[in-house]
Amino acid sequence: MRFIALVFLVGALAIIAVECNSEGDALNAFKMNMLDPNNALQSWDPTLVNPCTWLHVTCNIQNSVTRVDLGGANLSGILTPQLGVLYNLQYLQVENNSISGAIPRELGNLTNLVSLGLENNKLSGTIPSSLGNLKSLRWMRLNSNRLSGEIPISVLKLVLWGNLQLMNVSDNKLAGTVPLANKTGFAITTIVQDMKA
Secondary structure, three states: OHHHHHHHHHHHHHHHHHHHHHHHHHHHHHHHOEEOOOOOOOOOOOOOOOHHHOOOEEEOOOOOEEEEEOOOOOOEEEOOHHHHHOOOOOEEEOOOOEEEEOOOHHHHHOOOOOEEEOOOOEEEEOOOHHHHHOOOOOEEEOOOOEEEEEOOHHHHOHHHHOOOOEEEOOOOEEEOOOOOOOOOOOOOOEEEOOOOO
16 A cells, blocks of 8 residues: 555656656757857756746746746747747747747737747747737737738737737738727737738
């Protein structure tokens, strides 16, 4: 009987350890897909219990990642879908780099996100409709990339929720118009879009 209890305890501890390090694994996957000539990610050691001691990462008191601040870090590579498991993330700031590829639809899982700073990169493809799940979002900066297509209606509807204060999608290859206006009366959203689109 003691053996069964011991096996159960070891198994439970292993599950807890895996859950605690899933955020570290997600950030390590991001790191592994980046070229980092300035060593901004040098402190990102995947063998640590959690990433809360890593530079450019901020955690809450439960040791869960709430901020990733890598603006102007001279990074190039792609955003990885694993970032979508950072469920308590409030700020994802990777602006002013050379990040390319598509915006992963998994970023739509980050429902606590307040600021999404992807501007001044080399992102391409369409804006994922899953970003419409980010109802806590106040600032969405996607400007100065290579994004194309139309802004999804689900993303435009963020304006109606009253939290979004800035949606900058200028200097891309987007088409269409922005037909929505904020009717809540609680917030004013500034939407910056190229007139030529």
